[in-house]
Amino acid sequence: MEKMKSGNKIFYGPVASRRFGFSLGIDIVPYKVCSFDCIYCQIGRTTEKTIERRKFEDINEILLQEKIKKVISGGYKIDYLTFSGCGEPTLHQGLGLLIKKVKKISDIPVLVLTNGSLLYREDVRNDLFEADAVKISVDAAQEDIFKKVNKPFIDLSLEKVLEGIRYFLSKFHKTIFIEIMLMSQVNDDYKHLQKLNLLIQEFKVIRLLDKIHINTPVRITADPSVKSPDFQMLKKAVSSYLPDAAIVEELKHNKIDVPNRRETDELQKEILSLLKRRPETLQNLSVALNTAVNEVLKELNILVKRKKIKYKNYNSLNYYYM
Helix, strand or coil, X not given: CCCCCCXXXXXXXXXXXXXXXXXXXXXXXXXXXXXXXXXXCCCCCCCEECCCCECCXXXXXXXXXXXXXXXXXXXCCCCEEEECCCCCHHHECCHHHHHHHHHHHCCCCEEEEECCCCCCCHHHHHHHCCCCEEEEECCCCCHHHHHHHHCCCCCCCHHHHHHHHHHHHHHCCCEEEEEEECCCCCCCCHHHHHHHHHHHHHHHHHCCCCEEEEECCCCCCCCCCCCCCCHXXXXXXXXXXXXXXXXXXXXXXXXXXXXXXXXXXXXXXXHHHHHCCCCECHHHHHHHCCCCHXXXXXXXXXXXXXXXXXXXXXXXXXXXXX
16 A cells, blocks of 8 residues: 555645635645646646555544544534545545545535546546536547547546446536636637537536536646636637636635635745645635735745745746745
């Protein structure tokens, strides 16, 4: 059995999400073990591409951690307990049991973010049946784009993945989100958008979709050539070709009312925990950490000076990363 780092490193947040409100992240797969190597991934290239399910972490050790109980009982705003993080969570063969145990700790809804690649497997579907909500990524409606965007494990074809998604949709009766990541001159041309719409309509015949999110790269990506579509053109294209979908908008920092929640000496640990999983701007870190901008900036400057983190300008914003 492979071991992840101990302590509370499997938990991060609660963080402010553009799609799901405030989310306490639960990261149960080591960096960056995944069935895909998506060109838009915000945490970099896949280091181990696999479809083998393994028990990466002792379930009892996870459940004994007081961190999750402390956060849940600490009065923080949490909309979802979210299995996501540094890899594909369905690769953990104990996912279903862990969801059951987490639900015994709290009545906060459990959400799993998955690329959908393993839904052809009965054991994976059974694990996800324990969740309250599942978000499935579908970025392509034709094989060549699927291979270009998602760079899947060699045994995965688009049709195999879609068949698994279709079957899961027919059996899962709780909340379903579909997310499509659109990139300029990669998968955003009108012909492909039409095919994506046909796929969405096919899904809707199987069952109601609670939300269809159109996302765009807003952070540093694994492939530096990846760009977001022009927003006005994107709005027009989505309204014309994906009328049931909604574009995910940026966080509105001035509309989020959150209290400070930690002492300064804890801030660097929290910053590093978040940046391990995705690049972030100063403003997003401030919201995610429920901490004033000037306090976060002070710690960021210290971490940069100590060479623990770096920053890079992307889309006219400075993103901090590890």
